[in-house]
Amino acid sequence: MFSKQLLQNLFFIVAIGILGYISMNLYRENNVEEVKKSPYPLFVVKGYDLVRFNENGQKIYSIEGPEMHHFDDDRGSTLSNPFLTHFTITDRRDWTARSDIALVNEDQSLITMNDNVVLTKFNQEDEKTTILNTSQLFVHDKGEKVTNDVWTKIRTYPNNTIEGISLEGYPQIGQFNLLQDVKSYYETIKDENHP
Incomplete structure (x- = not known):
């Protein structure tokens, strides 16, 4: 018992x-109170020019544009009409990208470029060699890798064009791969000296 x-x-x-x-x-x-995020930025910068350096003091990239809104939380910074220039180790222009708007996350490890994105990869003689058009582009690892999951058109001058979805690219070495619905075409350029 x-x-x-x-x-x-x-x-x-x-x-x-x-x-x-x-x-x-x-x-x-x-009963936990939700912390509401302020709709107002911590500060606004007009005519911004952001420059990122590596541990050796060499310029990695710069982003410039007319207005930046910085939030003191996980929203990071919102950049209007950004123009990103990525540099080689010898401080030469390697590739550029522009868009209507960009978001830089809180720790600056990811740049999300949105709307009318154009990335231009230059060759060693500083002539246009590759132009990439898309609606969204994620720039990872200080510009070493770019990705997206939307339609992208890649034109390698003078006459090769690839279109498709889901980009994975390494701009420093000029390698861009599309992973889904890929279409490729070759355009012949007419010689204007011969009829």
């Missing part, structure tokens, strides 16, 4: 403890 009574009491104590724990968690979840 004694052991049966003791087991029943222990069962009730454990059951009450579990119910108490669940009740406290539900109470805490329902």
Whole structure:
């Protein structure tokens, strides 16, 4: 009898403890105040020119444009009409990108360029070699990699064009791959000296 009574009491104590724990968690979840994010930026910069350097003090890239809104939370910074210039180790222009708007996350590890994005990769003689047109572009790892999941058109001058969805590119080495619905075509250029 004694052991049966003791087991029943222990069962009730454990059951009450579990119910108490669940009740406290539900109470805490329902009564936690949501921190509302301010719709206003922490500061606004007119005519911005952001420059990022590596650990050796060499310029990696610069972004310039007419207006930047910086938020003091996970929204990071919003840049209007950004023009990004990525540099080689010898401080020469390697590639550029522009768009209508860009978002830079809080730790500056990702730049999201949106609307009318144009990336231009230059060859060693600084002539246009590759032009990429799309509606969104993610710039990762200080510009070492670019990706997206939307339609993209890549034109390698003078006459090769590739279109498709889901870009994965490495602009520094001039490698751009489309992973879905890829169409490629070659345009011949007429020689204007011969009819």
